[in-house]
Amino acid sequence: MKKKEKVNLFTEFNIKGITLKNRVVLPPMVRFSLVGKDGYVTDELVDWYEKIAMGGVGMIILEACCVARDGKLRDNQLGIWDDKFIEGLTKIAKVCKKHKTPVLIQLHHAGFKEEIARVSEKKLDEILEEFIVAFYRAKKCGFDGIEIHGAHTYLISQLHSKLWNKRTDKYGDRLYFTRELIKRTKDIFNDNFILGIRIGGNEPTLEEGIYIAKEVEKVGVDLIHVSSGIPDPSFKQDQKIDMPTDFPLDWVVYLGVEIKKHVKIPVIAVRAIKKEMEASYLIENNLVDLVAVGRAMISRPHWISWAKKKYIFRKNTGGKLL
Numbered sequence: 001m002k003k004k005e006k007v008n009l010f011t012e013f014n015i016k017g018i019t020l021k022n023r024v025v026l027p028p029m030v031r032f033s034l035v036g037k038d039g040y041v042t043d044e045l046v047d048w049y050e051k052i053a054m055g056g057v058g059m060i061i062l063e064a065c066c067v068a069r070d071g072k073l074r075d076n077q078l079g080i081w082d083d084k085f086i087e088g089l090t091k092i093a094k095v096c097k098k099h100k101t102p103v104l105i106q107l108h109h110a111g112f113k114e115e116i117a118r119v120s121e122k123k124l125d126e127i128l129e130e131f132i133v134a135f136y137r138a139k140k141c142g143f144d145g146i147e148i149h150g151a152h153t154y155l156i157s158q159l160h161s162k163l164w165n166k167r168t169d170k171y172g173d174r175l176y177f178t179r180e181l182i183k184r185t186k187d188i189f190n191d192n193f194i195l196g197i198r199i200g201g202n203e204p205t206l207e208e209g210i211y212i213a214k215e216v217e218k219v220g221v222d223l224i225h226v227s228s229g230i231p232d233p234s235f236k237q238d239q240k241i242d243m244p245t246d247f248p249l250d251w252v253v254y255l256g257v258e259i260k261k262h263v264k265i266p267v268i269a270v271r272a273i274k275k276e277m278e279a280s281y282l283i284e285n286n287l288v289d290l291v292a293v294g295r296a297m298i299s300r301p302h303w304i305s306w307a308k309k310k311y312i313f314r315k316n317t318g319g320k321l322l
Contacts, residue, residue: 007023007283009022009024009279009280009307009311016222019102023279024290026060026297027292027294028062029298030078031048034048035076035077036076039069039085049095051301053095055305057101060103060104061104062078063078064149066108069081071108071110080134089141090141107138108154109131109155111153116159117166145222147196147225150178151229157200159175160174160199161229162204162208175215178216178219183219186220189220197216199216201213201227201228201252202232204229204230206259209229210262213263221265222265224259225268248281249281253270256270257269257288260287268290269288270294273291274293274296276306
């Protein structure tokens with residue numbers, strides 16, 4: 001039996017033909033303060049992404065870009081519902097590539113919350129078409145791939161949800177929208193243009209999250225980013241699932257660790273990972289493939305070099321992980 005290679009936070013990682021210089025990902029975070037109400041990329045936003053790329057992160061996932069004018073989560077959100085957005089989005093792709101940092105774009109629609117079962121089939125057909133057109137538009141911008149936003153109670157999470165999706169038409173098959181979107185855009189993906197999806201690992205249970213992960217793997221997704229979905233309302237506290245009391249990190253990270261056991265494609269864990277030892281714990285124990293560091297990267301764009309110093313000090317002094 002082949003021995004597992006020893007890895008750490010700074011080990012390279014390949015997803016098809018895309019090479020990440022380390023295991024740290026900047027997750028999609030909507031930078032409301034840097035985006036206007038018109039949906040266009042601003043110079044300030046380009047500068048911020050360049051700063052993160054210069055800091056040495058392994059991969060960047062660009063914040064949620066809305067596929068339809070009426071699908072925004074807030075007025076000041078990036079758009080991709082028209083060709084006029086291509087120029088600005090291309091600038092972000094270029095500055096990331098200048099610093100040899102792969103960058104995916106996250107595509108999003110806010111949806112209809114609990115009303116998803118009442119939305120007409122025609123409207124969902126139209127949104128599916130808007131997603132498909134946005135996929136082709138995203139490729140023109142020069143990104144290294146696309147991440148579908150299927151978490152956080154937005155449209156695709158609503159459709160995946162056992163709690164909210166009580167439809168009786170074709171969209172009542174909770175993964176119909178996702179499968180159809182992937183099937184109808186297969187031709188644009190290859191070794192150098194990859195497809196990821198952010199899923200709710202609790203839709204509303206971990207078992208449902210595992211099911212969704214296995215299904216999207218079957219239809220050709222290259223990368224799964226496990227976050228939160230529409231929770232079981234009986235969980236009143238922040239933690240929305242039962243998990244072992246000795247798990248040292250956030251409950252959403254636990255979802256990613258458990259889902260990783262059931263799929264062969266790479267998994268990103270996310271939420272409240274701020275310290276080098278937290279990120280290293282997940283990678284050195286082969287619990288997930290990649291870790292997302294978000295808010296900590298906003299306050300410290302050079303988080304990677306800071307973490308490397310912490311890592312070297314820990315190794316030299318025999319410091320422990322969690």
